[in-house]
């Protein structure tokens with residue numbers, strides 16, 4: 001292996017080999033899955049409800065151990081969920097700075113800088129319960145970025161937001177991704193969201209990768225672009241939407 005490719009792997013490749021998982025004695029939820037996410041790549045994971053998306057994300061996040069197989073993930077990683085999971089008794093900046101506490105000190109200026117990046121400079125002193133849903137997710141994004149992670153996992157991060165806020169958040173994620181040069185795995189139910197954001201879209205079906213589609217449309221992307229529409233049809237077909 002060359003120095004360059006070794007450095008790249010150390011910086012952030014995610015590698016999954018032969019991953020199989022079952023809960024208890026049930027049938028496998030993930031079947032012998034292989035997957036690579038290259039450093040800096042933005043991958044979206046689509047799949048019908050119950051196809052195993054969150055289970056795969058939890059394995060990558062180290063929250064669940066696979067029944068069988070190998071998972072190699074950068075040590076410096078972060079996860080963000082559909083709920084912001086902020087601590088209500090801490091101010092916004094403290095919730096963000098909390099991510100650095102394992103290193104021993106609360107980095108207030110780092111937290112405030114990131115809150116500025118997500119457009120919340122004016123809310124650093126606020127209590128989480130006074131935030132809108134979109135603001136709370138911006139705080140959660142800042143917290144995820146606090147330790148300058150190589151790999152971020154986003155599990156339906158905008159699923160609970162209204163359509164307009166969701167569009168704003170999608171644009172924000174793209175900006176943050178290009179600025180912070182990390183890899184991202186986005187779990188979503190939203191085909192358009194996957195197509196707007198990702199370099200590559202994976203379709204998970206009953207625990208297997210049924211489709212792996214590179215999205216070669218230049219950014220910024222538009223819903224009405226014919227290539228976008230063609231890929232939307234392909235992905236909706238793969239999800240079985242037209243078969244119901």
Ligand SMILES: Nc1ncnc2c1ncn2[C@@H]1O[C@H](COP(=O)(O)OP(=O)(O)OP(=O)(O)O)[C@@H](O)[C@H]1O
Nearest residue numbers: 023024029047048049050051052053054055056189
């Ligand atoms: N802790 C658990 N114990 C038993 N079964 C589980 C557990 N977690 C998930 N499952 C099962 O594993 C399968 C995959 O679940 P998972 O949550 O990964 O799907 P998903 O694709 O993320 O679904 P959704 O889009 O609805 O969130 C489902 O059949 C689910 O019932």
